[in-house]
Amino acid sequence: MRITSLFAYAFFAALSSFASLADAATEQPNILFIFADDHAYQAISAYGSNRNQTPNIDRIANQGMRFDRCVVTNSICGPSRAVILTGKYSHKNGFYDNRSVFDGTQMTFPKLLQQAGYQTAMVGKWHLRTDPTGFDFWEVLPGQGRYYSPVFRTPEGRVVKKGYVTDVTTDTALEWLENGRDQQKPFLLMLQHKAPHREWAPGPDHVADYNGETLPEPETLFDDYRNRSDAAKDATMRVGDHMRPMEDLKVWPEGAKYAERQFKLMSPEEQQAWKAAYKEENDAYMQDPPTGEAKTRWNYQRYIKDYLRCIASVDDNVGRVLDYLDEHGLADNTVVVYSSDQGFYLGEHGWYDKRWMYEESFRTPLVVRWPGVVQPGSVEKRMVSNLDFAETFLDIAGVDIPAEMQGASLEPMLRGQPVDQWRDSFYYHYYEGPPASHDVARHYGVATDRYKLIHYYDLDQWEMFDLEDDPNEMMSVFNDPTYADVRAELEQKLAELRQQFEVTSDEPEPLKK
Secondary structure, three states, rough: OOOHHHHHHHHHHHHHHHEEEEEEEEOEEEEEEEEEOOOHHOHHHHHOOOOOOHHHHHHHOOOOEOOOOEEOOOOOOHHHHHHHHHHHOOOHHHHOOOOOOOOOOOOHHHHHHHHOEEEEEEEEEOOOOOOOOOOOOEEEEOOOOOOEOOOOEEEOEEEEOOHHHHHHHHHHHHHHHHOOOOOOOEEEEEEOOOOOOOOOOOOOOOOOOOOOOOOOOOOOOOOOOOOOOHHHHHOOEOOOOOOOOOOOOOOOOOOHHHHHHHHHHHOHHHHHHHHHHHHHHHHHHHOOOOOHHHHHHHHHHHHHHHHHHHHHHHHHHHHHHHHHHHHHHHHEEEEEEEEEOOOOOOHHHHHHHOOOHHHHHHHEEEEEEEEOOOOOEEEEEEEHHHHHHHHHHHHOOOOOOOOOOOOOOHHHHOOOOOOOOOOEEEEEEEEEOOOHHHHOOOOEEEEEEOOOEEEEEOOOOOEEOOOOOOOOOOOOOOOHHHHHHHHHHHHHHHHHHHHHHOOOOOOOOOOOO
């Protein structure tokens, strides 16, 4: 009888343990991370855009939380992605700039979620130059990828998928949700779009949007770069001077090989939509090409319209995924996050692109929906970062956060709970200087809610800005004696942060195992 009793005890103990694990699994929410490339916060209507409407991204914000000061550690595509995966700065994860190669053997949050029982998938733009690791399923674009008939890298080799990349990427993700995953497990889906990255090629559904309209210009479109370091005037990213006529502006003469190559990737219907949308403006441009300020204005209108047309497709596809969650009973137990790898210039300071610690590229959008947890329509104004994403996803899943991660979980903020001793300053470091793209000088700096101190260390020049009095960052007050005490405080904070995050060199170094 004693042996029988022991077996019975063991059986019921195992059954109880299994039930506890099952209950724990049901408590782990799904995580859907939707990520765009170069999507500026000022091109989202939830952030007050004066240029476009993004009703589906706004759905996430209206049903969840909008973060108004989400900043990045290094404002460029690949490094941002590496930071998100690892929860560590570039000098700790080894991915400094877009020439780096990601070491997939290191710890990442998808690996930890996978170990905790999550089904994990990565679809779309990867941009880290090695195969994804820590994913049960992955199909990724090679490098930047292309907008039409995109190629995808898969574990089985490369495949070409007809159609527009934003639609095709979403199709692949929805197919995995429907048929590719173990539906008894919680999932992590990283759905990462190419758009609206340069060269801003619109989809056929939106290529004619804004035709005949004149969109608002930023007040700093004709910035002359006075009252700052030499870095701003040396950069090669001005809308009026540094855009490629065919690739960026879609102005091509008859028989241009670029246009022919592009059209070969399109269906006849897609070709027709493009030719019809651009014809009138292109004909006028060819007859009388603008110069001077008129050229800057013309380039800006063409650029901003194409950029927003790409975003319209992203927003459509965000809606498709949200609708899928609703229709399949997944919405209530899925955390939905929308963000971008960094901000982007929409003509501010006369620029396109990113890289700077100036606000337009330093800040990135972040909206989070978590039904039953996040208060709908809530707004968080404290300074958070892409450095915090990995920790947040692990915390949401109930997985321990490794001590080596350098950010902090946003889960208490999402729950509306008090957060003691949240950061009051943030460290930034951009490594990819000249002669790389756009000639932006390498720099590091510290930001607080009001002030920003930036060091262009190759130039041995400094800038400091008072964001309250000068939100457009047009006047450096680094040498203003009335700011001497603020400058000393920022210099001290900068030194402390570099020590805290173990920044021992301003040069890229091999990843330490």
